[in-house]
Amino acid sequence: MYFHTPSLKGACAELTQEESEVFFPPPEGGSGWKKAVAICDTCEIREKCLEWGLQRESKGDRYGIFGGLTAPQREKRYG
Ligand code: SF4
Numbered sequence: 329m330y331f332h333t334p335s336l337k338g339a340c341a342e343l344t345q346e347e348s349e350v351f352f353p354p355p356e357g358g359s360g361w362k363k364a365v366a367i368c369d370t371c372e373i374r375e376k377c378l379e380w381g382l383q384r385e386s387k388g389d390r391y392g393i394f395g396g397l398t399a400p401q402r403e404k405r406y407g
Pocket of ligand 1: 336337338339340341351367368369371372373374375377378393394395396
């Protein structure tokens with residue numbers, strides 16, 4: 329069992345550690361992140377998760393997928 333957002337239990341909570349790696353795509357990209365976003369699309373706490381992630385990261389130091397958004401997407405949207 330994996331908790332991407334330890335205090336929240338969203339759709340990713342039932343993934344194994346290995347399955348959850350798609351939530352942390354390498355900086356050079358790849359397509360694994362699409363699987364993570366597809367899981368987020370089914371998640372009932374997506375908005376809460378995005379808020380959780382934004383509160384714990386800062387501009388230029390974003391990593392991983394939260395609330396269905398990749399780090400570059402959050403950087404572009406929230407600065
Ligand atoms: S929105 Fe995505 S990363 Fe956040 S808890 Fe849900 S499935 Fe996990």
